[in-house]
Amino acid sequence: MEEFLLNHKDELISTLVVFALLLVLKFAFTKAAKKVGKIGDFNPVRTNLIIKYISIALTIVALAGFTLIWGVNYKDLGVLLSSVFAVIGVALFAQWSILSNLTAGVIIFFSFPFKIGNTIKILDKELLDPEQPQGETFTIEDIKAFHLHLRKTNGEILTYPNNMVLQKGVVLISTYDGQVISDVGEA
Structure with missing residues (x-):
């Protein structure tokens, strides 16, 4: 265990920094969404839905950061991401109305009068x-x-x-x- 800690000291510190940054951003974005919800007198259910979207987006960004920190080769990452985006692109093209309604739901939350x-x-x-x-x-x-x-x-x-x-x-x-x-x- 000691050998692992010594060999991967930089990766562990970077992982802790990304994790701490993730927590700070989640707190800040959640507070901002709640403030917008309160100022706009929005239904708390709508505010919680936007907070869930924020959490999912931050988790995806953090996973990408962890992947880079722990030494995934950029060439391998490029192949992985292009494959993933190809599959996601086909799936979203097939379900474009669901995605457009979801995106519109977020827009409505922030700007619907x-x-x-x-x-x-x-x-x-x-x-x-x-x-x-x-x-x-x-x-x-x-x-x-x-x-x-x-x-x-x-x-x-x-x-x-x-x-x-x-x-x-x-x-x-x-x-x-x-x-x-x-x-x-x-x-």
Whole structure:
């Protein structure tokens, strides 16, 4: 054991530094996400989801750092990474909508001006009800990683993909506390 410690002293110290840096970054990013969530008055479930994404990203970066520290040959690493990215690329291309919804979920967390309880109207031709030519209003019931749960005026729940929310126009009708922002009849 003593021989191992003496032979790999530099690697062990570097590993401890990367691990300490990982903990500091996780703490800082978690605190920042919680602060953004508190300032934006976001649902704690959404904030925790973003914190989970941050943890996963930091873990991947740390694993890459550990791999380099412990002496993986760059040529071998290049072959490994190109193989891994080829497989991941094929998998993500096949599931691009899942990835785009997940990415949109992160964007919505940080920049979406609407919150749970707001009444909105989505400017989407496919959602137009012939009985309501001005468009139907929805109340935001929940914001998930991949989709929004919207309650129609008749009580039905509509699941709407996050990436579509970013692509379509969305009009804020009223806030969750009942403050009317715009008239429903206006387009």
